Amino acid sequence: MSAVPVLSLLIFAPWLGAALLAGCPQLGPRSSRALAFAFSLTTLAVALWLLGSFDRASTGYQFVERHDWIAALHAHYHLGLDGFSLLLVLLVGILAPLSLLASWRQIPDPRFFSLLFLLLQGATLGVFLALDFFHWFIFWELSLVPAYFLIRLWGGAGSAGAAYQFVIYTVGGSAFLLLGFVAIFAATGTFDFVELARLGADGTLAARLAGLGGFWPQAVFLGVLLGFAVKVPLFPFHTWLPPAYAEAPTGVSMFLTGAMSKMGVYGFLRLLWPLFPGPLHAAAGPLLALALGGVVLGAFSAMRQTDLKRMIAYSSINHLSYCLLALFAVSAASGRSPPAGEAAAAAFSGTLLQVFNHGISAAALFYGVGLLEARAGGRRGLGDFGGVRAAAPVFAGLFGIAMFSSLGLPGLNGFVGEFLIFRGVWGLQAWAVPVACLGLFATAYFLLTFWQRVFHGPRAGAAAGDFPDVSGVDFAVLVPLVALMFLLGVLPQLLTGLFNPLITQWAGHLSLP
């Protein structure tokens, strides 16, 4: 138990900012923006401090806060941080202020927008830090409310349907997630993640659930799986994503893809895998196929898009499916002897790195597309631009780096994660690798097409007229991201150092109970 409730501070600081924005209707646009940005930065500030004080050698939870809350449901207020959470907190800390910055030019009434955004930020942090189902679920569900309004009120023409679909899909998945946890509670009497992980590892949970008889144990597993599958998203539960990301305003898309989508992967790693090692192993084959489907179809669908924003959205599906691919490959290999441990470690490392790096690169890509759209007066088709490199060379340079990072060019951050994933999967389920490579090829194809059609060639479309280059705010957003892409491409150990012990521990416990 730490003396200062750092983690609570982390979560509630953005909410405090939101409350201030709500309570002071007389704030002007400038002061609203400043206030919101300041509160959003607190996350990064605290995260950096945590980075300093974090004990990298330990695999347990640090800065733990645990208080009794609801006796009748054995629910506690339990927060904790390990390497994985810290990684995600850092990601949120970086992306949130940048997303806010990205919205400034577009949004004329920033007070309400920032209020909702800060609520979203706090809720996202809560998901990554909570270790008891009751308040974890509160954060999980509550994050939907600001997200819905952010998409609905400031989004594009199709935002009504997109936002509705987004919420309904996620709530649908959550309903089954809830049911799953109801069953888990009925079987074990606890909602605590640490406790449940222990019960999952030593087989108690599986035994208790087996007592239900019939298909109910599998149903519980499927329920929890579904809740997370919709969020990541796992093919075929992904259909909500392209419209939602495409219709959302730029800053919101950045945050959605950068941070919120990671909630799903977090759920898989923090909850599904520790609690249900057995059923995951049993279902690993079909799940692998689905992940591969996401990889391949995500990339191929991106190829077919003419709307640039949708293209990036589909590409997000592709990139996130890599994470799931790695995880399912590990599950498929569970129970085998330790030689698989090294591959598993690679797979896990790759997943976590990909989580962070994709956040960075996808956010940058969405920002770039947003900038193109703003310059072109709302159009963002593939054919609406040409020769942007000539019109705005700095922008082309920065955006190009982001694209190549997303492509997985060695030297940039995207490469390490993808490489490790492929290496891990090759060692665990080798047959999946060639299929996944198709995704790589397709990604390369469409990104290069994007690059060529939009940036090269004669100046055409929107770029034919007045097309100013990047300015102050654009720099402020893109430069840090690009810098990180270089930095983490060359020095990935900055990140891996955070979670290596954790990975080792995970990879070491692959035997099924």
Add this chain to the structure above:
Amino acid sequence: MTPDYAGLFFALRPESLLVLGALAALGLDLSVLRGRAAGQRLGCALAIGSLAVLLAGLLTWTGPRGPVFGGVLVLDTLALGTRLGVLGLTLLTLGIARGGKVPSQPAEYVAMMLFAAVGLLLMAAVQQLLLGFLALELASLSLYVLAGFDRTRPEAAEAALKYFLFGTMAAAFLLFGFSLVYGLTGSIELPQIAARLSGPVPSPMLLVAIAMILVAFGFKSAAAPFHLWAPDVYQGAPAPSAALIASASKLAGFALFSRLLWPGFGAAAGQARSFAGGPGWLPAVAAVAAASLLLGNLAALAQSNLRRLLAYSAIAHAGALLLGVMAAGQAGFAPLFYYAATYGLATVGAFGVIAALEREGRCEDIADLAGLHRRSPLLAGCLGVFILSLAGIPPLAGFFGKLAVFAAAFRMGGPAAWLAVLAIALSAVALYYYLIVLKEAWVAAPTAGARPVAVSRVTAFTLVVAAGLIVGFGLEPALLLGRF
């Protein structure tokens, strides 16, 4: 055994007082008040009549108890309660008569009411067949006259004639039944009849006799299928007359006939738990009760005339009262009495409201009540209490009456319990038409040209007292139920 005339006279002081009161009213009207306005004459007659009734009530309360004149009359709890009930209801009727349309011969009107009350008082206490018949006829003849009192309306004449024809036929049946009983048992005193009737299987002749008596009972209580007079009489008679017919006459009638049936013919009752064993009069009464409940409730649904609705609801209530009669063998007379008395209160009140409205204008259809809440909040409020008591909504007395009767029926078990279930189910149907009446009075806006209703102070006081009694007996049912 020397007849104790002194005792008889002493016991019958209330009746004598009523007769004296009637004569005094008539006398005064013929002499002093000759030539005065009808309203004034009515007021004086009513004053004398009310005084007589009050004093009679006092005498009843403080009077002797127990058998009188060798058992011809008996002043037990049922008798006492019924007598006081009849007097109270008569007093209330006199009160509402003040606020209604003024009859052309007021003193005669009041006198007939008092004579009817005399008959009803006697009916409550008789234990002898012949005296019972006499009392019944005294009351009935007075009531026939009262029914036809309004010579300006042809409906009144029709009502009176129907009532008279049905009534005399029923009286004939009754007399014939009584004579058969006398032939079978050799006595006209109920205790001796009861003693001589003990035997496992009643003879066919006895069953015929009982059947005939039941016909008369059915007529008197307006139970189906002997109910045909009721809608027309309720519709045609002047409101105070209808009030008396519906309330006091019913109360006394039920008292008389249940005394006949239970202590009297109790041995011939038949099996209570199932009607398969042994013949008796219980199955017949059950059938009549069921018919009344069904017919009364279902026919009332279709009514648009307020008075006919009250008539059909009276038929339905008669069915429930008959259930109380059936259960009286096991549960005593308390439930039956309570129900009948509170039903009487509610009916008097309802007709009182109608009387007050008739003074100002029309009150025939339910739609004529429209906007009563604005025209006269007092009438609307009182009407609400009366109608809700009839519907059986707690905490008004009507609910507890039904509760007591149904509980007693359930404890009898068998078909009586099923009848109670039927009655409970039909009370939901009844709520519908009662709410329709209240909807007009409380919700609907007044029709164009509807004027506020001025209610005479006496009538207003009467209605408030009646409503208050209903509320009071509802909040504290033990006041009545505990007496038995």
Add this chain to the structure above:
Amino acid sequence: MSLLPWTIFVSLAGALLAWAAGRRSARAARWTALVVTAGAWALTLLAATRFVPGPRLQTLVDLPWIPAMGIRCHLAVDGISLTLLVLTGLAATAAVLFSWNIRERAGEFFALLLTLVAGVYGVFLSADALLFFVFYEIAIVPKYFLIATWGSTNREYGAMKLALYSFAGSAMVLAGLLWVYAGGDGHGFGFAELAQTAAGLPRHQQIFVFALVFFGFATLAGIFPLHTWAPTGHVAAPTGASMLLAGVVMKLGAYGCLRVALPLSAVGFAFWQPTIAWLAVIGIVYAGLVALMQDDLKFVIGYSSVSHMGFVLLGLAAANAQGFSGAVLQMFSHGVIAGLLFAVVGRMIYDRTHTRRLSDLRALPLRRLLPFAAAVFVIAGIASMGLPGFSGFPAELTILIGAWKAAPVWAAIAALGVLVAAAFTLRAIQLAFFGSAPAPAGGTGAGAPAIHLEPITLAEKAGALLLIGATVLIGLKPDLLLDWINPALQSPLLQSVMKGGRP
């Protein structure tokens, strides 16, 4: 603790005072009503601070009433009743606040409202089954007149349907109670006594009697398929009345099921338990699907009430500690949330725009015209969806746990109901408040018609904040209520139900 019976008398006296005050002015009537409801609520809260939770009903008043029939005036309270008493006070106060704009016959309106409240207080305090029934029926007549006189859509039909269904349900209850009472030689109507007597009846009679009493009460709770009165009646009712009707009066039925019906006959319950649970889950999903189709916003809320009550009935059918405590918690939670929803739709929207049709509302930029209403409706909506952070979530979670323990399939179907609830609530929010196109950059859309709607009054704000505060408080700290409810589940009667039900 003997403060609590005063709530009944205060409310009845208040009814008379409000009527009298109404003859002077509508303003006097509404202030009288507010003082009375707030006062009664304060009494319940005061009693709650002194309350010591325990397994037994704590007797407040026990006097013989009708000795001839063994009926006693027996008022008692335990944690479950206390929860519902506090809810009644809260809902009544909020209802008065949201009826602030009644001008026509205001005195009679508030008198009827207060009589209804008095009846409800009486039901929750009764410990004698017949006294329970008397208060239950007292509530029926005011309901009819509130709807028929001050209501809106189809009010006379809606009022009559509601009154008749309620009365029919209570008639069934009366028949069942008398049946059992008669079997016991008329000793009395105490809950334990009746249970004891019923245990002595032959098996098929026990099943029959249980069905009568349970389904009689469940009709008022809106069990499928006897629920059709609820949407019609609640839509027809004026705002304050529908807040009370959906918020509290439906809970009378569920409370009757829990307190009177369930302990009555273990044999009967064991026979009917699967049926009840299936009807409950079907109701949850079916009512939700119907709500998804509605064009009238108030009908959406009406059907959502039926769906939420399905959760309560499911909790009761599960017959275990979580099922019961979840059911009572859901009664409280839904009481507050339904009140909030009807308040927004009836008072904030309809009284201003004079339309409740979603197809009309989507053309109005309501989120700009009524921002406070939009915010309140969004909060009420997400609370109604069962979103965590609001009172619906711990309630539904607990019920799901209880249902799962009884039979997993019931919990699974109920979880589906959560999804359907999200769908119809979101649709309603979207169409009602956010129907028009999103604001283009640059403020209000040029050329938007200048619609002027009167601003939200202080009374409405106060009422909304009161209800929102309650749902958030219980959502984050349900222990406040669960600490009362859970000890009450240890009572012998309820324990026997839990053990006698399906293991």
